Amino acid sequence: MIVDEGTNPFEVGCATELFGLPRPELGLAGPLYEVTLCAPDPEVRMNHGFFTLTDVPGLDAADDADTLVVPGRPDNVVPRGEAVLAAVRRAHARGARVVSFCTGSFALAEAGLLDGRRATTHWLWADSFRSLHPGVVLEPDVLFVDEGGILTAAGSSAALDLGLHLWRQDHGAEIANAVSRRLVFAAHRDGGQRQFVERPVPDVPDASLGPLLAWAQERLGEPLTVAELAARAAVSPATLHRRFRTQLGTTPLAWLTAERVTLARRLIERGENRLDVVAARCGLGTAANLRARLRRETGLSPSAYRRRFGPGTGEPITA
Incomplete structure (x- = not known):
């Protein structure tokens, strides 16, 4: 998972909770995923300076990953550093699965991975995304988009939906359901489900x-x-x-x-x-x-x- 200056802690936490924790409730001999953080610099200040990560491995750690996760950050009009974009391109070129959470899709688009492809991002940033990356087929009203080797999730908790989708892809519905129970989260919300659903206050019984x-x-x-x-x-x-x-x-x-x-x-x-x-x-x-x-x-x-x-x-x- 790439962490960069200003990365949102929530999406990093989602990826850690999904893939970085032991799962003794599954009754398996060992972990089904191994997670490594990597960054262009060994010290990374998170969004709004909530905390700083230190001694983070360099981006070359991403060169061995089967899946590369790119969380989002709020300052999406500021281009990502070339070192980050190069790491994303290398991962895709060698066949690794590339995943973005929330506005991490901006990084994938800047790296050129999304041209002509379907993708999504947080609904709040949809207009900005379209203006910056008109060659991407943006679907702003879905939870996540699976384009095979490139997957993009919408804002915040949609990262959990996409993460559970990856669990189902890799290890089946039974294990994915066990993980969702551990997360106390819906076991299966389809990627095409709407990001934001209006729920007006009812004037009738529940x-x-x-x-x-x-x-x-x-x-x-x-x-x-x-x-x-x-x-x-x-x-x-x-x-x-x-x-x-x-x-x-x-x-x-x-x-x-x-x-x-x-x-x-x-x-x-x-x-x-x-x-x-x-x-x-x-x-x-x-x-x-x-x-x-x-x-x-x-x-x-x-x-x-x-x-x-x-x-x-x-x-x-x-x-």
């Missing part, structure tokens, strides 16, 4: 979706429909759609499908080899539908997913 979501999660194997969810919530399907859009930034059907795919992934990771059983238990119906949904979500067939994330798998990854 319309939270929480009880409905919990009820549905216990019945994923049943043939639930949007109409049944609406009936359970005692509202019309149209009202249910509006509440899902307002509170979750998605539709009832999309949420239900995502939950079923997540359950299917966890069942496979726990060792269930019968695809028809997995499909039935998670509500996807048929093995063919399971294959299609899993490939769309992960890029892997069920057998490939089992080989990668099934019982007894998981190799350390340097970050």
